[in-house]
Structures are given as C-alpha cells and as structure tokens.
Amino acid sequence: MTTKKKLIAGNWKMNGSLAANEALVKALQQGLAAAPASCDIALCAPAPYFAQLQSLLAGSGAMALGAQDISAHPQGAFTGEHSAAMLKDFGVRYAIVGHSERRQYHGETDDAVAAKTAAALANGITPIVCVGETLAEREAGRTEEVVKRQLAAVIHVNGHCISEIVVAYEPVWAIGTGKTATPEQAQAVHAVLRAQLHHAASEHAAGICILYGGSMNAANAAQLLAQPDIDGGLIGGASLKAPDFLQIISAAA
Numbered sequence: 001m002t003t004k005k006k007l008i009a010g011n012w013k014m015n016g017s018l019a020a021n022e023a024l025v026k027a028l029q030q031g032l033a034a035a036p037a038s039c040d041i042a043l044c045a046p047a048p049y050f051a052q053l054q055s056l057l058a059g060s061g062a063m064a065l066g067a068q069d070i071s072a073h074p075q076g077a078f079t080g081e082h083s084a085a086m087l088k089d090f091g092v093r094y095a096i097v098g099h100s101e102r103r104q105y106h107g108e109t110d111d112a113v114a115a116k117t118a119a120a121l122a123n124g125i126t127p128i129v130c131v132g133e134t135l136a137e138r139e140a141g142r143t144e145e146v147v148k149r150q151l152a153a154v155i156h157v158n159g160h161c162i163s164e165i166v167v168a169y170e171p172v173w174a175i176g177t178g179k180t181a182t183p184e185q186a187q188a189v190h191a192v193l194r195a196q197l198h199h200a201a202s203e204h205a206a207g208i209c210i211l212y213g214g215s216m217n218a219a220n221a222a223q224l225l226a227q228p229d230i231d232g233g234l235i236g237g238a239s240l241k242a243p244d245f246l247q248i249i250s251a252a253a
C-alpha cells in the first residue's frame, strides 16, 4: 500500500473534433472547479488537437496533456510519426507507449516499445507503458509470463530510472469490450508487476504508478482503485463522457 497520488489518464483514441473537445474539456473544468481532484489527471488526445488542447488546458493546471504514441526517432524520414520534441512544443507531459492497439495493428514489438520509452524519457515526457495479455494468453495460463516480458523490455532503458515510468496493466480482452477484470484479477497482476519492479529497483518500486485499464467506468472504478497496487486508471470509452470521467476522478480520491 502506498500513499502516492493516483493518476487518472483518459485515452481518447481516434475520437474527437474541435467542437467536441472544447465541450468535453469545459465540462471537465467545470466539474473540477466544483470538486477539485486529489489525483493527477491526463488527457491523451489525438495529435492534430494538441494546439487546441494546449490552449484549452492553459492556466487551469488541473489536467495535463498526453499523447497516444511517440516516435522512437528524433527527426527525419519517418512519415506520419511525431517526435518527442514536437510533443514538447505543445506542452505534452505524458505519452502512452505500447498500447495493445499499437502492438496489434501496427506490429509494435517489445523492442520498439522500449525505444519509444527511451525517447520519451530522454525528453522529459513520462511514458505510460502498457502491458497486458490477450484472452488466449490468459486462458493458456500465460498472463504472468507475458506481462513480465513486456515490463522487462522497458525496465532498464538507457540509464533512466524506472521511477520515471508509469506502467498500465491493460488486459487486451478487457479493452473496449465492456469486460472488466475483477478487482481481484487486476490486483493479482498488479502485485506481480510491483514485485518485478521491486526486484529491479527496490527503492523505487512502491512509488511507481501502476494503472489499470480495460473498461474501467463510473460504476466499477471505486472497487478497482481501492486495490492496494492499483494506483490509477487508463480510461478509454468512459473518458469521452464528462460525467463518467469526473466520477472516476472522484473515485481516485
């Protein structure tokens, strides 16, 4: 059990528009003005909206801007990618790295995820490194082996301290499916990850945020966030609805 601040990060995925983003951010700001959060909050938005969000979030300080991906390369012939320096230009503080949708649809390997993690750390951006097993892997009893392998890939990145990383346990079978891991299932995997962090860097392990992600919503957040090794949430669908996201934020108090 730790006393660090929890982190609630919304992953908007490929959703939003100038009008919808403005309405969502303003509704969140209104809600947070009425009931200030005691956790850290990040909004991981699509890159084309960074300028809009930088301006919407300016001054309020309650919510930080996050990216959904980051290039491993500093610049050059990498069509479609966004470098860490570009993200920094827009005040991006967090970058999701190795989301299962990137691993699945874009073939991102553990090595690629490690390289992206290194690029984020080298530029002062906090990587939110996603790990998680597929349904087939869970049913084959391979959950622990898979998440440990994925975490091991980023644990010793370029001399950076593991304490600069946020880990997100996202069972692939729970993402966007409405099937949430039970608090006990999630806690069991979080404990495995915490033990691995402890083995790698015992002095930092307790302070590292391990988020849960996978159909977390207003109804199930409190129970998940009450688990001793669940330090916050990475929220997809429910982060697009202000009342739901605000309820999750208040559950993280």
Ligand code: PEP
Binding pocket: 011, 013, 170, 174, 175, 176, 177, 178, 213, 214, 215, 216, 234, 235, 236, 237, 238
């Ligand atoms: C995610 O995309 O990281 C996620 C957890 O999505 P959802 O909450 O919709 O399952």
